[in-house]
Amino acid sequence: MSAPTAPADLFRHSMQLMLNKDVPGWIGLWAEDGVMEFPFAPDGWPRRLEGREAIADYMRDYPDHIDLHDIPDLLIHQTTTPETVVVEMRATGRLVQTGSPFDATYIVVVTARDGRFTSYRDYWSPSTVQQPGADFTRSDR
Template sequence: MPTSASASAAALSPLQVFERFRANVLDGAVGLTEDLCADDVIVDLPFAPQGGPRRIVGREKFAAFAAAGRSALPVQFDEFRNITVHHTADPEVIVAEYEVAGRVTTTGRNASAAFVLVLRVRGGRVVHWREYQDVTGMAQALSDRR
């Protein structure tokens, strides 16, 4: 018999997963949490900064990567804006375009960066997360120059 946590995860649609991701980010946590991911989740980051992984396979590997990344990121996120969600012919998949704005805690600088996410959810869990990031904008925001 499924637990209430797994039963509630099974009910999540791609849009509901995206909303949970947003809430987690705004709470200062890792956005894509372990409980949202399938055991064999694939996370693709095609525009990851040089030296960073472009693909991570597995919930535990991604959780370790995400926790380290979030703790090293000196940003307090304030809002998601310019959100557009595209529903596809496949009910497991949405494409979300959005901008995340916040304050760099080391400089006090307000900044934002754009993202595009292709999200596939099966059985209430993320099986594929493909995120395109504005890495140039993120690097500029995190630089010491004002």
């Protein structure tokens, strides 16, 4: 099945891939020159990843750290720019290393062209990595 091309549908599809722990499939939704940004990233974490390969390197081990179970809250807002959506979401699961619950809320601004993510600004809270048992940081992040 090919990926949807509308930004909202592409985002929904991407979340299903993450729930399925299909990180390679998720990476495949990116434009070669896509940019992923984390404006609220704490010190020691990247604020900007440029290119599909850098994004792949960053996300490759995600399922080894967070066992994502559900996206119980997902609200996608269309913008006046057809390629861009604003997403409010909550993700739940568990932290793999400790088994502790994982519960995080996000605001994401996503731009997609030709069925590929070109820009993904993820406004996640730094408190997510400060949850009890959230020792999933890597020194290269």
